[in-house]
Amino acid sequence: MKIVYLGPLARELVKTALAGSQFELVAAEPDSDLDNILSDASVLITTGPTYSQKVAEAAKKSSSLKLIQLTSAGFENVEKFGAPSGAQLCNAAEAWSIAVAEHAMAMMLALRRRLIDALSQQRENQWNRTYADNCRSMYGSTVLIVGYGRIGKQIARRAKAFSMRIIAVSAESDRDDYVDELVGIDALYTALPKADIVVAAVPSTPETVNMFNTDSFAHFKPGSTFINVARGDVVNAVDLEAALRSNHIGGAAIDVTVPEPLPSHSPLWAAPNLIITPHVAGAVPDLVPLNIRDVVVENLKRLANGETLKNLVVLK
Numbered sequence: 001m002k003i004v005y006l007g008p009l010a011r012e013l014v015k016t017a018l019a020g021s022q023f024e025l026v027a028a029e030p031d032s033d034l035d036n037i038l039s040d041a042s043v044l045i046t047t048g049p050t051y052s053q054k055v056a057e058a059a060k061k062s063s064s065l066k067l068i069q070l071t072s073a074g075f076e077n078v079e080k081f082g083a084p085s086g087a088q089l090c091n092a093a094e095a096w097s098i099a100v101a102e103h104a105m106a107m108m109l110a111l112r113r114r115l116i117d118a119l120s121q122q123r124e125n126q127w128n129r130t131y132a133d134n135c136r137s138m139y140g141s142t143v144l145i146v147g148y149g150r151i152g153k154q155i156a157r158r159a160k161a162f163s164m165r166i167i168a169v170s171a172e173s174d175r176d177d178y179v180d181e182l183v184g185i186d187a188l189y190t191a192l193p194k195a196d197i198v199v200a201a202v203p204s205t206p207e208t209v210n211m212f213n214t215d216s217f218a219h220f221k222p223g224s225t226f227i228n229v230a231r232g233d234v235v236n237a238v239d240l241e242a243a244l245r246s247n248h249i250g251g252a253a254i255d256v257t258v259p260e261p262l263p264s265h266s267p268l269w270a271a272p273n274l275i276i277t278p279h280v281a282g283a284v285p286d287l288v289p290l291n292i293r294d295v296v297v298e299n300l301k302r303l304a305n306g307e308t309l310k311n312l313v314v315l316k
Contacts, residue, residue, distance in 0.1 A: 001304060004028050004037055006046035006055065009071050010292040014045070017297045022304065034058035041065060043303065045296060048072040048091070056081035067303055071095070071292045073151070073282075074231065075313050076204050083315065090299055090311045093150040095291035096282040101154035103281035104199055104229045107253035108143070108159075110275060111225045112136045112197075116251070134250075136196070138162040144195035146188065146211070147202030147230060148174060155199060167191050192219040197227065204231035205316075212236065217243040223250040229281045232258035241271045249273075255281040 003018075003025045005011045015025050028037050030050060038044060038058045046055065048070050056078075059065055065087045068078065073093040083089055110116070117131035143159050145152045148170035156166050156178040167181040169191060175182040183191050185207075192198065198220065202208045212226070213236040220226070226249055228235050237257065243249040253275035254268075260279055262268060268276065282288055299309050 001043065001300075002026060002041045003043045003045060003300065004034075004041040006030065006032075006034075006044065007050050007071075009047055010289040010296070011045075013289055013293040014296050017293055018300070023300060030055070035061055038062045038065065043067045043069060043300065044087075045069045045071060048074040048077050051077040051081065053081050056083065059087070060084050067299070067309070069296055069299055070313075071296065073097075073100075074203065075315075076231070078313075079315055088309055089313045089315065090309050091313050092292055092295045093311060095295045096288060097150040097154045098291070099284040099288050100151045100201075100229050100281040101158055102284075103255060103277070104151075104155050104201075104227055105158050107227045107229075107255075107275060107277075108138065108197055108199075108225070111227075111251040111253055111273075112138055112141075116273060116275065138164055141165070141196040142167060142194055143197040143199060144169065144191055145199050145201055147200065147208075148172070148179070148182070149201065149203070151229065152199075152201040153178070155201060167194060189216065189219045192216065193221050195221060195224055197225050200226075200228040200230040200234055202230045202234055204233050208234045210234070210236050212240065214239045214242070217249060220249055222248055225250055226252040228252075228254040228256060230256065232256040232260060237266070237268055241267050244271045244274055247272075251275075253277070255279055 001023050003023050005025055006028045018025055035058045039062055042064055044059055065084050068083055068087050068089045070091040073091055073096045075091050113135050114131050121128055142165040144167045145155055146169040148168040159166055160178045165180050166178055168179045169183055169185055169188055171185055211234045217239055251273035255277045256279050302309050
């Protein structure tokens with residue numbers, strides 16, 4: 001079975017794991033002759049961002065493609081450019097979920113314990129304990145996780161270890177032992193005032209673009225904090241900055257923006273009580289590539305055996 005692996009992410013790990021098996025792994029890059037390489041391939045492995053219009057067109061020309069396996073969680077480009085009607089699509093959300101959840105928890109702690117203030121004082125060689133008057137505990141606070149997929153569930157597991165109350169917003173009825181309250185997306189504005197911390201963990205879809213805007217921020221509990229480890233376009237950046245400057249939101253942390261990289265002239269850089277990380281929530285090289293290998297190899301084996309694939313994505 002011919003496997004075309006587009007891009008380097010975890011490729012050598014997968015290649016080693018497949019050595020001596022029925023799978024023939026062919027390495028390719030975005031500038032390769034994809035029409036020719038994919039013509040007789042059974043599987044295309046790539047990341048969501050690498051899946052360009054060129055890749056999509058080559059994939060659609062292949063009559064043998066059975067699976068597009070993404071090594072990323074996001075699949076926006078596949079929705080945008082389309083996929084062969086006969087090929088299944090799977091992502092690798094579970095490979096990234098632990099790393100992203102850890103990042104979200106780090107952001108929570110940094111905001112609740114006012115580490116922005118501590119670092120600012122450190123740069124000025126100041127020893128001033130008064131900022132601690134604004135510190136807040138995680139214990140007993142309520143976190144609202146908007147999007148209760150694999151990443152959301154991993155965040156909930158960790159939040160529960162801090163004795164937090166967890167409200168999950170999900171389109172599915174997937175309540176588990178970590179969730180104290182599960183609500184549908186139509187109840188978002190009702191749930192927002194209950195939360196001390198709001199975490200966005202939804203995929204980018206037409207329904208979630210600009211989900212967090214002036215109207216939704218107005219429903220936040222005054223002084224609450226906001227974390228985005230989802231996609232940049234689920235947040236209206238202008239409205240977020242305004243909510244921070246008005247002090248209605250006590251702090252925010254974002255790992256994703258629109259566009260990326262965030263331009264140097266963006267007003268977000270100077271927004272008060274905002275932590276910005278450059279889309280690195282999943283960038284944990286001692287964990288994520290190994291997880292990707294396991295996800296990819298498992299699905300290849302399932303495909304070869306005619307079994308149901310994991311992490312199936314149904315395009316709208």
